[in-house]
Amino acid sequence: YTLSLHDALPISCFSGRALKPADVAARFMEPVPEEHDRWVGMLSSCMSAEMARDGLFGQFLAGLLASGPAPGPQVRDLLVQQWSVRNEFISGHDLGDALLRTWNSQAHTPFFLSSGSARRMFRNPRYDPGAPEQVVEHLLLAARGGPGERSWFTGRVLEVNQVTSWIRSRRPGIYLVTGSAGTGKTTLIGRVLSLSDSAERARLLAEGRALEHADPGEGAVTAHVHARGLTADRAADLLARALVGSGVLMAQDDPRNAAELVGQLQRAVGHGAPPPVIVADGLDEARAHAFAITEELLLRLARFAVVIVSTREALRDGTGQSLLAMLRAVGIAELDLDAPATRARGRRDMRAYVLDRLTGVSAVMDPAVIATRLPAASHSSFLLARMVTDHLRAAPVDTSRSGWPRRVSRTVEDAFDTDLRGVSAGQTARILLTALAWGLGAGLPEEEWLACADVIGRGHFGPADVSQVLGELGRYIVQDGEAGVAVYRLAHQNLADHVRRPFVPSYQVAFDPDAGPVAAALLGRYERVLGGGTATEGHGYLARYAWRHAAAAGPAGVELLRELASRHGSLWRSVARADQEVAARLAGLGIPAAAVAPAEEAESLCRGLADMSPADREDHARALDSLSD
Secondary structure (H helix, E strand, O other), X not given: OEOOOOEEOOEEOOOXXXXXXXXXHHHHHOOOOOOOOOEEEEEEOOOOOOOOOOOHHHHHHHHHHHHOOOOXXXXXXXXXXXXOOOOOEEEHHHHHHHHHHHOOOOOOOOEEEEEEOOOEEEEOOOOOOOOOOEEHHHHHHHHOOOOOOOOOOOOOHHHHHHHHHHHHHOOOEEEEEEOOOOOOHHHHHHHHHHHHOHHHHHHHHHOOOOOOOOOOXXXXXXXXXXXXXXXXXXXXXXXXXXXXXXXOOOOOOOOOOHHHHHHHHHHHHHOOOOOOEEEEEOHHHHHHHHHHHHHHHHHHHOOOOEEEEEEOOOEOOOOOOEHHHHHHOOEEEEEEOOOHHHHHHHHHHHHHHHHXXXXXXXXXXXXHHHHHHHHHOOOOOHHHHHHXXXXXXXXXXXXXXXXXXXXXXXXXXXHHHHHHHHOOOXXXXXXXXXHHOOOOOOOEEHHHHHHHHHHHHOOOOOHHHHHHHHHHHHHHEEEEEEOOEEEEEEOOHHHHHHHOOOXXXXXXXXXXXXXXXXXXXXXXXXXXXXXOOOOHHHOXXXXXXXXXXXXXXXXXXXXXXXXXXXXXXXXXXXXXXXXHHHHHHHHHOOOHHHHHHHHHHHHHHHHHHHHHOHHHHHHHHHHHHHHHO
């Protein structure tokens, strides 16, 4: 049967003389116009020389569409990638591939042939819109069919207790978790989030280990967001979706901006809803947008919600204003993981963590020696402890021999590079991880990840390369979901900054030169997607972030987006947003003359949009405000 001009999957089940699948597929391709992006697959119950057993193929296929593949070594990568619980749909190729890999009958042999670029066309029965983010290594363990990775969370009793007390207070306001890189901010927040999420909570409690700290309780956190790469409006939309899922807000078709979310939450709480608990992790990782997220969203939400913010220090471009000072000015309480007493407890907890992970690993490796040495190192952190114990569990050292400390990494960067040197993927792994560091929001979908890798590595990479890197370096990669699609990002900002050094804009060089090729690659992919018949808003990542990548490249990037908009008129709103971002950067660097042209174009475009739709008047007001500045 045919679903559209773009995707078709004829399915045949014959007893007697079977058709030749290649002939059927070739005939099926004939009526499709050349200008269309297309995919055709042929799935046959048996080879042409075989006879099919009645009903066997249909039952097997129906089972896949109803439940998905069962966990097992042969489908490990499929369950983590294509059939991920974060993908709402699978493609015809995914279905055919899964059927061949899991077919377990000797009666006859299915045949699958495909051609073209497959798009998602079947609903994924494993899809879970509420699935929490997870480290890929843990997903691979579960997909293999054996026990998943146990939780190694150790200590931090007073710290978890403090955050839990904030949640239980239900007193609206800003609550801060601060600390330098690697001190365990995200791990601490993640512990609370895990015990709040029903599925993760059940997994943790099933381990049978008593909680040493206070239990925040199931459903304690109403909504949370990781701020990496987000704008204020995008963060607001993500929080709003979670608040809808928790029953605090009513569902609506259009995304909510920051002002709309604040107004709706004010009304909900005013009508008797309890103040929700909102968590914003990694606020500093929003980079230039961290201050807008704080001013336009978090500080305003804090009048009606318990808002827990995890962040490092960040300084505002141009003025040097402190992010922490802004939050502390209105904050109710703060947990500083760099405070001397907290650091002392942290070192003690780190020793316990190292002992826990290394005990029983090797007869020649004394965990107590390593547990004493590692927390005392000048660059020690919980992130480094995790990476070092990962290495030592895989390749123990003989602590009775001199020189063993030289085999233990002293910094996060050294540990990361050691891992990269030791994998078979080699340079391919570094290129793919560097590409991930360009992702915005929750992360890059696989297709966009590969598009970035192609331009960074000046080659061609495919799904097999992604599978290899996920398999070998999955402990450094997080899989999340956004807009019904699985996305990937590096597990820690330190790692992202190591493979891709943060760009610092200046009067002389206002925009990152490396952003241009990445923007061109992603906009080129957007062109192909739109040319295949997808609506501009139909592709989650590119619809939300293509304009951000264009703006990061400066006026040249906006010009690429403008050319795309000339062929797909619904993208002019994206051009206006990119113009505003470029103008703000130039004005902030003290180059106001260069900021005038993009600010004027943004105002003109927003005025035209506002004339057609009252919903765009707020954007027009922002454009006017930017132009006046």
